[in-house]
Amino acid sequence: MSTARRRAAARKAKPGRTGKGAYYYVEVRPKTQFATLSGSWDTLKWLIGKAHAHVERGRLVPDSPDARKVLDALGSSPRQIGGDRFQAQPRSNIPGAAKRTAPQKRARRRNAKKAQAARRPA
Numbered sequence: 001m002s003t004a005r006r007r008a009a010a011r012k013a014k015p016g017r018t019g020k021g022a023y024y025y026v027e028v029r030p031k032t033q034f035a036t037l038s039g040s041w042d043t044l045k046w047l048i049g050k051a052h053a054h055v056e057r058g059r060l061v062p063d064s065p066d067a068r069k070v071l072d073a074l075g076s077s078p079r080q081i082g083g084d085r086f087q088a089q090p091r092s093n094i095p096g097a098a099k100r101t102a103p104q105k106r107a108r109r110r111n112a113k114k115a116q117a118a119r120r121p122a
Helices: 001-009 066-071 104-120
Strands: 021-026 044-047 053-056 059-062 079-082 085-087
Touching: 044 066, 059 066, 059 104
Parallel strands: 021 085
Antiparallel strands: 021 044, 053 059, 079 085
């Protein structure tokens, strides 16, 4: 065996590739889309202990309330891409109308009525 082949065989496997680790790696967004100092901090990857979840038909299924909370916060159900690695779509942006509080909604309605009244001929 050549020296190059021996070195290649002796290399350490990257985390999550072998499936023998203690954690599942859930990739939320690819490294190429992750930019630091962009004004917002996005999560690149979640680690979920194997004691808190299991794999069922290529999907990650939570076994504990903590794991369920993390997986529910993701935009989609993580699917297995090999070994202990999973991929999930990032959570989509929520439109501003869905985030409004009750006082904001009341004020908006009140302002809309005022604007409609102002446009009506007297």
